[in-house]
Amino acid sequence: MSHLSVVLDLPPAQWHRSARHDPPLALPDFLSHVLVFLNAHIANNAENSLAVFGAFPGTSPLLYSSADPVPARLPIDSNSYPSFVHLDHAVARRVTAVLDSLGTDRAPEPSALVGAITKALCYVNRLAISPSSAAPAEHVLPDPRLLILSVSPDLATSYIPIMNSVFSAQKLKVTIDVCQVFGPDTVFLQQAAHLTGGSYIHLERRDALLQYLIMAFLPPPPIRKVLAVPTQDKVDFRAACFCHKNIVDIGFVCSVCLSIFCQPVPVCSTCRTKFPIKTLQRLNQSRPLLPSTPRSTSPKSSPGTPAGARTAPTNGANLARSISTPNELPHSSNIGSRNSNGRSHSMGGSVTNPGPSEAPR
Amino acid sequence: MPPRRELVISAADSDSDISFPDDDYDASRDKGKSKGKGRAEKKKVDKGKGKAKDSQAYTWEASYTRSWETVQEDEAGSLQTSVQELMARGRRKRLLAPAAAIRRTIIRHVILLLDLSSAMLDRDMRPTRFDLMLQYAREFILEWFDQNPLGQIGVVGMRAGLGERIGDLSGESGNPQEVLSYIKERHKLEPTGEPSLQNAIEMAKASMSHLPTHSSREIIIIFGSLTTCDPGNIHETLETCVKNKVRISVVALAAEMKICRELSDKTGGQFGVAMNEGHFKDLLFELVPPPAQRALTRTMGAPSASLSADLMMMGFPTRLPEASAPTLCVCHAELKSQGFLCPRCLAKVCDVPTDCHVCGLMIVSSPHLARSYHHLFPVKPYDAVPNLEDIPQPSDACHGCAKLFPMTTSIPIGEGVSVVGRYRCPDCRHDFCSDCDVFVHEVIHCCPGCGK
Numbered sequence: 001m002s003h004l005s006v007v008l009d010l011p012p013a014q015w016h017r018s019a020r021h022d023p024p025l026a027l028p029d030f031l032s033h034v035l036v037f038l039n040a041h042i043a044n045n046a047e048n049s050l051a052v053f054g055a056f057p058g059t060s061p062l063l064y065s066s067a068d069p070v071p072a073r074l075p076i077d078s079n080s081y082p083s084f085v086h087l088d089h090a091v092a093r094r095v096t097a098v099l100d101s102l103g104t105d106r107a108p109e110p111s112a113l114v115g116a117i118t119k120a121l122c123y124v125n126r127l128a129i130s131p132s133s134a135a136p137a138e139h140v141l142p143d144p145r146l147l148i149l150s151v152s153p154d155l156a157t158s159y160i161p162i163m164n165s166v167f168s169a170q171k172l173k174v175t176i177d178v179c180q181v182f183g184p185d186t187v188f189l190q191q192a193a194h195l196t197g198g199s200y201i202h203l204e205r206r207d208a209l210l211q212y213l214i215m216a217f218l219p220p221p222p223i224r225k226v227l228a229v230p231t232q233d234k235v236d237f238r239a240a241c242f243c244h245k246n247i248v249d250i251g252f253v254c255s256v257c258l259s260i261f262c263q264p265v266p267v268c269s270t271c272r273t274k275f276p277i278k279t280l281q282r283l284n285q286s287r288p289l290l291p292s293t294p295r296s297t298s299p300k301s302s303p304g305t306p307a308g309a310r311t312a313p314t315n316g317a318n319l320a321r322s323i324s325t326p327n328e329l330p331h332s333s334n335i336g337s338r339n340s341n342g343r344s345h346s347m348g349g350s351v352t353n354p355g356p357s358e359a360p361r
Numbered sequence: 362m363p364p365r366r367e368l369v370i371s372a373a374d375s376d377s378d379i380s381f382p383d384d385d386y387d388a389s390r391d392k393g394k395s396k397g398k399g400r401a402e403k404k405k406v407d408k409g410k411g412k413a414k415d416s417q418a419y420t421w422e423a424s425y426t427r428s429w430e431t432v433q434e435d436e437a438g439s440l441q442t443s444v445q446e447l448m449a450r451g452r453r454k455r456l457l458a459p460a461a462a463i464r465r466t467i468i469r470h471v472i473l474l475l476d477l478s479s480a481m482l483d484r485d486m487r488p489t490r491f492d493l494m495l496q497y498a499r500e501f502i503l504e505w506f507d508q509n510p511l512g513q514i515g516v517v518g519m520r521a522g523l524g525e526r527i528g529d530l531s532g533e534s535g536n537p538q539e540v541l542s543y544i545k546e547r548h549k550l551e552p553t554g555e556p557s558l559q560n561a562i563e564m565a566k567a568s569m570s571h572l573p574t575h576s577s578r579e580i581i582i583i584f585g586s587l588t589t590c591d592p593g594n595i596h597e598t599l600e601t602c603v604k605n606k607v608r609i610s611v612v613a614l615a616a617e618m619k620i621c622r623e624l625s626d627k628t629g630g631q632f633g634v635a636m637n638e639g640h641f642k643d644l645l646f647e648l649v650p651p652p653a654q655r656a657l658t659r660t661m662g663a664p665s666a667s668l669s670a671d672l673m674m675m676g677f678p679t680r681l682p683e684a685s686a687p688t689l690c691v692c693h694a695e696l697k698s699q700g701f702l703c704p705r706c707l708a709k710v711c712d713v714p715t716d717c718h719v720c721g722l723m724i725v726s727s728p729h730l731a732r733s734y735h736h737l738f739p740v741k742p743y744d745a746v747p748n749l750e751d752i753p754q755p756s757d758a759c760h761g762c763a764k765l766f767p768m769t770t771s772i773p774i775g776e777g778v779s780v781v782g783r784y785r786c787p788d789c790r791h792d793f794c795s796d797c798d799v800f801v802h803e804v805i806h807c808c809p810g811c812g813k
């Protein structure tokens with residue numbers, strides 16, 4: 001038996017984009033792929049448990065839990081397995097209900113992925129605690145897993161909560177699998193999968209979603225060692241700065257509290273520590289050499305940056321990129337024909353901005 | 362309650378287990394053994410952490426355990442009430458914590474000072490004090506690196522009147538395996554002779570003398586002897602430690618020695634006398650989470666000028682997959698597939714954290730930093746919901762784990778425990794069950810309702 005928690009990322013705006021993108025994958029098609037996969041998980045073993053959470057803008061309800069009582073009046077169909085019908089109905093009904101309640105005039109809020117992930121972990125924690133109050137200790141939940149089907153780009157404000165969730169997943173021995181169904185790679189979820197020993201897949205052939213789900217995410221982690229499940233290629237260990245929530249690869253870190261800043265600051269905004277003037281001067285001098293600066297040439301560049309610091313580095317950056325070519329090796333680990341470009345081109349600096357950054361390369 | 366316990370309690374520390382009542386806390390060793398049963402109960406409470414292994418720590422003296430003093434059954438013969446009582450204590454402890462972020466020393470340098478004198482051969486702790494110390498030291502090192510990934514540990518022994526360097530502050534890589542290898546070979550550490558606190562502390566101090574001023578220096582002493590044989594005046598050594606801001610913590614295995622107490626009191630460290638095996642481990646593991654600087658400033662009487670802070674430039678690398686074609690690393694010049702690319706010069710290094718061998722940038726993986734962020738942004742404590750009358754539409758299930766709330770009201774247990782089993786987030790106003798309350802505040806450090 002094994003437990004699977006699934007987080008479905010369901011922001012309507014992003015799904016609308018996905019439906020018009022080529023190849024198109026609309027929300028109803030996505031749900032039907034996912035439901036087949038979930039049915040397969042239930043069918044695998046009668047003791048398998050399942051919980052499905054939805055991440056909508058501003059809300060993250062539980063859509064289905066195998067601990068729910070089966071409702072009395074389900075549409076009777078002699079040709080179908082009641083558990084399947086119950087699951088399909090519960091998910092479809094609740095997704096529709098939430099989407100209807102969202103309304104259209106609301107300012108587009110990012111989807112509550114963090115809420116859904118933390119709830120999924122609370123749910124696993126509940127399963128891990130409850131049987132042992134009766135049974136003797138040492139009850140370990142076998143292979144709990146968390147599958148995140150994400151369509152949202154990284155939300156830099158959720159960096160710390162996502163990392164906290166990752167560390168608690170490690171404590172609970174939960175494997176986090178991530179399938180980025182639409183949109184650019186997400187740095188944070190990549191790290192989450194890497195740190196918990198799960199798989200991260202960026203979907204290229206979106207019409208083949210079900211195939212990916214069944215082949216890569218249905219088998220529990222011990223079995224995957226035997227199968228040739230696609231593993232992650234590069235893991236991008238970048239972090240979000242605390243000051244502007246930019247994603248940075250070179251940061252300035254307070255030695256007291258380890259807060260990350262994208263530029264040298266005189267005072268740590270988290271712990272109010274003042275830094276020596278000398279350090280600031282030294283760091284400001286070394287700054288224009290950083291190749292990271294042009295990488296964040298987003299329209300929304302950090303407002304406080306000194307003007308001089310942004311102009312110089314173009315040459316250094318080009319140099320760095322040409323050096324990088326021998327290291328940008330093809331990855332044999334990908335399904336499909338993934339473009340083997342390095343991360344440096346995949347994402348314009350502002351990741352909160354979903355629009356243009358995921359254009360085909 | 363003797364005052365020594367107060368230094369230990371860092372109220373903001375959300376990592377530590379639910380703490381134990383200190384009512385019968387007494388240096389007399391026999392009395393303390395009644396805690397055995399209580400500790401087993403504690404294990405039950407935080408089972409989520411999966412550390413049930415040491416629940417037998419007290420078995421050899423089980424017959425002397427006066428368990429009825431710590432655990433009481435309720436009228437129904439259940440232990441549930443006692444367990445809830447313990448959880449309530451944990452909750453109250455959180456409520457006492459300051460809401461604002463406190464400063465913690467996060468890049469730590471610790472010298473573990475092991476007593477290797479003949480007193481360590483005493484069998485009052487099974488199998489011997491020495492073997493138990495080695496075993497706990499190993500567990501301590503693993504746990505310590507888990508919570509202080511950017512820190513370093515060195516090991517110094519004291520035996521035959523000398524301080525003996527066993528292992529230097531572990532290289533650049535913050536790697537527990539290297540430190541564990543220092544104390545792997547038991548026969549090289551065989552206890553003998555008298556200990557010398559002064560010699561050992563001087564040696565420990567010397568091995569940290571190269572550190573930059575903003576880094577923290579700590580000495581953790583495990584001391585089993587009741588004497589120290591010093592060449593000079595140990596109070597002078599103590600003075601220099603205070604001046605150099607070396608924090609000394611002592612876990613004594615025999616009894617309280619005045620000098621040990623002074624060492625830790627004057628330097629802002631912690632002091633404890635282990636009463637039995639489990640208590641020894643507890644005392645040692647209380648030194649795992651990064652110390653709050655508040656504790657230091659309180660004892661020193663000076664406002665937070667304790668460590669000079671600095672801003673450090675760090676690079677967050679890209680990790681190459683195992684399947685990539687092998688290339689030479691810059692650190693060992695070996696052909697390897699795996700590795701990390703320096704974000705500034707794109708050189709490939711084998712392991713992080715390290716300084717880039719080409720451009721000198723400090724390369725760390727950002728999760729290493731992120732591990733300590735929950736100390737900076739703790740989740741606000743949830744309020745125990747006193748009754749359902751003021752709530753217009755009570756939710757029927759926990760907002761975290763979706764467990765249904767009990768329909769009935771339980772017997773009032775004490776302050777901080779909700780009779781309706783609901784705990785409410787002051788920000789998002791959602792209700793959580795008591796399990797989720799504990800889990801959110803002690804493990805996940807993020808409210809599922811607020812999402813931040």
Ligand SMILES: [Zn+2]
Binds near residue numbers: 245
């Ligand atoms: Zn910033």
Ligand SMILES: [Zn+2]
Binds near residue numbers: 256258268271273
């Ligand atoms: Zn700071």
Ligand SMILES: [Zn+2]
Binds near residue numbers: 692693694
């Ligand atoms: Zn190397």
Ligand SMILES: [Zn+2]
Binds near residue numbers: 705707708722
């Ligand atoms: Zn470099």
Ligand SMILES: [Zn+2]
Binds near residue numbers: 762794
């Ligand atoms: Zn709950």
Ligand SMILES: [Zn+2]
Binds near residue numbers: 788
């Ligand atoms: Zn909340």
